Amino acid sequence: MKPDYLAAIKQFYGKAKRLPSYSEMLDLFGLSSKNAVHKIVHKWIEDGLLKKENSKLAPTGKFFALPLLGMVRAGQPILADENKSYLTLDEYLIDDPSSSFLLKVRGDSMVNAGIFEDDLVIIDMKRSALSGDIVLAEIDKEWTLKYLKKDKNRIYLEAANDKYPPLHPKKELKVHGVVMGVIRKFRS
Amino acid sequence: MKPDYLAAIKQFYGKAKRLPSYSEMLDLFGLSSKNAVHKIVHKWIEDGLLKKENSKLAPTGKFFALPLLGMVRAGQPILADENKSYLTLDEYLIDDPSSSFLLKVRGDSMVNAGIFEDDLVIIDMKRSALSGDIVLAEIDKEWTLKYLKKDKNRIYLEAANDKYPPLHPKKELKVHGVVMGVIRKFRS
DNA sequence: TATTCTATAGAACGATCGTTCACTTTGTCA
DNA sequence: TGACAAAGTGAACGATCGTTCTATAGAATA
Structure with a gap:
């Protein structure tokens, strides 16, 4: 069972309203090398969950917003990858x-x-x-x-x-x- | 006309979803001494808008949540200081x-x-x-x-x-x- | 005008930051 | 089994962090 790093950092952000530093992620993820954290974060940036803004880490909309689905009559309501849409209620x-x-x-x-x-x-x-x-x-x-x-x-x-x-x-x-x-x- | 530092930092947080560093606040506020920023931030912490968490700056609920008022029939809907309540729609x-x-x-x-x-x-x-x-x-x-x-x-x-x-x-x-x-x- | 207070300037500091290096372990697949 | 990829270790680095010090400028007060 692999630890769910993404769930951990989302939980952290949900509580603290800020992203943890690399050192804090070490504790959070149970790792002992900042390089490991660096690679994990890098992957998230590539996935568009986080971004570097002014050389500092910040969440994107995709990180904490909810997916918005459309109801298709008599079909499964699906969010196609192409027209994916995320929003937070506060922003909306x-x-x-x-x-x-x-x-x-x-x-x-x-x-x-x-x-x-x-x-x-x-x-x-x-x-x-x-x-x-x-x-x-x-x-x-x-x-x-x-x-x-x-x-x-x-x-x-x-x-x-x-x-x-x-x-x-x-x-x-x-x-x-x-x-x-x-x-x-x-x-x- | 004094510059509205609070509005500036709220706007920053609204866009970046993170708080600016002291150096960034220098630009943001148009100041040139970190000490000035430090005192401004200190005041906000005392006012309960921000907090130090694990020696890092983080917003409190009061910083970005909306005040919740109760409707008093035939009276002005006021949020008394004592039972003040703030909430964000996402959390709610x-x-x-x-x-x-x-x-x-x-x-x-x-x-x-x-x-x-x-x-x-x-x-x-x-x-x-x-x-x-x-x-x-x-x-x-x-x-x-x-x-x-x-x-x-x-x-x-x-x-x-x-x-x-x-x-x-x-x-x-x-x-x-x-x-x-x-x-x-x-x-x- | 003289005095006090507040806000900002400017410099210095150790602590922590994120990045990068080379290396080791683990898991997967042919 | 061997080879490769993915994930983690550990150490080192310069850059930036937030804090603290003293000093200056301007407004308020008297």
């Missing part, structure tokens, strides 16, 4: 980390948009909101998650649930952020 | 990266579970599926995304859409993975 969903945050959803006003209670939505505070966007808004001092709509010259909010009527602001309507995406966990 | 959704992949959803058979066409679902191939889980299954050579149900001793599949009837396997039913979560992007 978050455009600007410095202006984004997550919000745990309360209420059922957006169920028709597929946003349920306890889902997490990613909010970008710097994005300019377009009509039709789902936004985090403050309408007459009340905060809520709704569709932003424009009717002639008036701006108002609309739920994605027939139970709730459209909301027209009496005094003011502030948009605090645009909902970029939603994530929901089924199992833990 | 992916339990075991080595046995997981993403699948782009086709069809509307799971709309009632809030899974729409073109959503991405995270599939874990090693999880054992429980009754009621959403699974990626192969039923009589056809691949599909459905609820896994158990009726007495028989196992079958059920859509989350009234349009579709339950599926009982004629010959075989293989579960290839459990749907751990779903993500949907509204804006790009």
Whole structure:
């Protein structure tokens, strides 16, 4: 049974958020020669898992991203080598980390948009909101998650649930952020 | 206008997936003394953004994770300093990266579970599926995304859409993975 | 203006870095 | 069995690392 060096270094990166040095890999892999490590790393670089960037080791997307498969109806969903695609959820969903945050959803006003209670939505505070966007808004001092709509010259909010009527602001309507995406966990 | 060193290093990490060395920070920050960098980094360590791990620099969760806010009804959603919480989407959704992949959803058979066409679902191939889980299954050579149900001793599949009837396997039913979560992007 | 504080400069240091050499062991296949 | 390839050992190297020292410049304070 050969030791799985790749699993070991991935686990290290997962915990430390950095790659180990060669010396650390000696311990990690249970080896005693840096040359052995050097060869292993060299192979990973050739495989495109790692790369040398400014003469320092860094992971590529392939190293820690997940493969993305397409569903082929009535066939096995396979990721052909040619059009392989990998992505990390953070990169996929978050455009600007410095202006984004997550919000745990309360209420059922957006169920028709597929946003349920306890889902997490990613909010970008710097994005300019377009009509039709789902936004985090403050309408007459009340905060809520709704569709932003424009009717002639008036701006108002609309739920994605027939139970709730459209909301027209009496005094003011502030948009605090645009909902970029939603994530929901089924199992833990 | 003071240069925003933190933004610079975050941008570096976002691109390279590693922290820069002190020498690289010199360029990055436009400084010419490593001592200046050393003090800046020291401050970040004190603030809990970075940490020394095995005498090497590594980011903490606070460095790159997003703040998670709770929605307070009729109040501003605020993250109090005491119960601050940060998380990355990858860590939140992916339990075991080595046995997981993403699948782009086709069809509307799971709309009632809030899974729409073109959503991405995270599939874990090693999880054992429980009754009621959403699974990626192969039923009589056809691949599909459905609820896994158990009726007495028989196992079958059920859509989350009234349009579709339950599926009982004629010959075989293989579960290839459990749907751990779903993500949907509204804006790009 | 004089004083204090903070941020940066500049140089020096030992420690660790990754690379490379020659050599040995192990496993595979004809 | 013999030959070759793959994987690991062990030592040496210059380069770069992060730390620490003292010194200087500018802003803040009084």
